[in-house]
Amino acid sequence: MNTITIPDEMELVYSKPETITDTPLHYCPGCTHGVIHRVLMEVVNEMGIAEQTVGVAPVGCSVFAYNYMNIDMQEAAHGRASAVATGIRRVLPEKYVFSYQGDGDLAAIGTAETIHSVNRGENILIVFVNNGIYGMTGGQMAPTTLLGMVTSTTPFGREQSAMGYPIKMTDLVAQLPGAYYVTRQAAYTAATVRKLKKAIEKAFQFQTRKKGTCFIEVVSNCPSGWKMTPIEANDWLEKNMLPMYPLGDLKVPKE
């Protein structure tokens, strides 16, 4: 007969970092926004920089990021998060400043701000959550939507002749001399989450060097927008999103 021994004292092996609030997440089941919030805040907590960090939330599903991240935060207008982050970092040059943006926010309405913030080499971290769709407004086409992909505004699939191609913003940004560290990560498996955390750690460390912008794309899912179960969405992500948006570093600083 098997017996389970219950330890007298429980050993704490995993807990919520102080940098995360107790507010229940509003994200759909299976969405990776929550995971990305968590690793971002884990890093801030572990590096002990919560008091020196100011974040910028976008307009998009993660508009309420400031409800979950227990640090000083600003909520930017749609597409302007990197301009807002620029304003903060320029007047608080010793602080860690990051923007957290979706693909509609960063690669459509905010393209100019993204390109120019990076081109100026603003010493900020831009976290770019690419789920290939406009989540918040109900699943319309994003500039990153894959060809053939069905969204509420491409009911017959995205067609190149009418709607152009999915934009590879991270590849574009990596071309800019102001970019210091550019990488594409994901957050749909334990292994990808661990790698993402490493990348975020590096990006925060690099900020103190004041050598330019750190840019992390996180290839993400949107089970609700994609009309899939979380498991189907993660499978679809791997099979369809990753070939178009392959994971890995695009620009790493020479030590």
Next chain:
Amino acid sequence: MYQFQYDSTPKLMKGNEALAEAALRAGMQGYFGYPITPQSEVLEYLTEHAPKRKNVVVLQAESEVASINMIYGAAGAGARVMTSSSSPGISLMQEGISYIASAELPCLLVNVQRGGPGLGTIQPSQADYFQATKGGGHGDYHLFVLAPSSVQEMAEHVFLGFHIAEKYRMPSLVLADGALGQMLEKVLLPKDGSLPYAEKSWATTGKTKDRERNIITSLHIDPNKMEMINLQLQDKYRKLKQEIRFEEINTKDADIILVAYGLTARICQKAMDLAKEKGIQVGVVRPITLYPFPYEILSTLAEKASAFLTVEMNAGQMVEDVRLAINGKRPVFFKGRMGGIIPNPEEILLEIETIAEKQQLKNIYA
């Protein structure tokens, strides 16, 4: 009321440069802007002179959309910040200004107006009065709007604008025009460093252990909360009425009151003198704050004066506020030039004479 402290000797300066120099003296910590005629001298002056000071950020943004959002970020981080532009650029900023008003961020905006609509002309205009005083962007909000009428006031209004912005946690706007920006005049600059910084415990400077996190946002999904925020804003605008400023010239025995702001107010003074030579008693009321608007003085003057003439470089915008103030008690006439044309004193005099005739004022003095 805010008391200015001045330098002992005057300088000869362009309006735009006096404004930029005043911003540095007022302890501005950040400027974000994009070039546009007729105010590019502000950015040019600042890029040259700010480096002589410590900790003043001057950044040429990629657009007015970017600059107003940089203002949002920097103001939210607690810095004293300013942007300037001219009409088309100010139009482009409106979404950001609405966010700033809602998030209650103090900052100074400057519109050196040019003629529109559209790309228009680079000549002076006052056609952005509605945009400046009635909201401009979406939602129920207002700016504290100052209308300088001299290079002297271009400098003073920077101090006053920052002061009110920080006192009430709201954006201030200096509504000038191309002529005021470009003209050279004698100016007694406000003293360097004479504007104390307000306490900003709400700013996002990094959450310390002893306080809750600070959040700068304009999003309040719950309509009850959003209505409460609106009520608070309206309450602030009511309190702002104690900051109303205006100038009265010869209004005591005037039969006709000219109402004009900025550049046109100066031209109206000349027309007033010309009218006097013709035996018509004319006074001038010059609103200095366009929002809040000096309704009361006009309403009081309507008890004695027999007619009002509003003069503007637009198709008739402030005249609506003048009519609200007079409330039908007296006729309110309007004289406007548009598209970058500055009215001359003679054409205003002509208007005064016509009104005098209509009101049979001529008979009294003939």
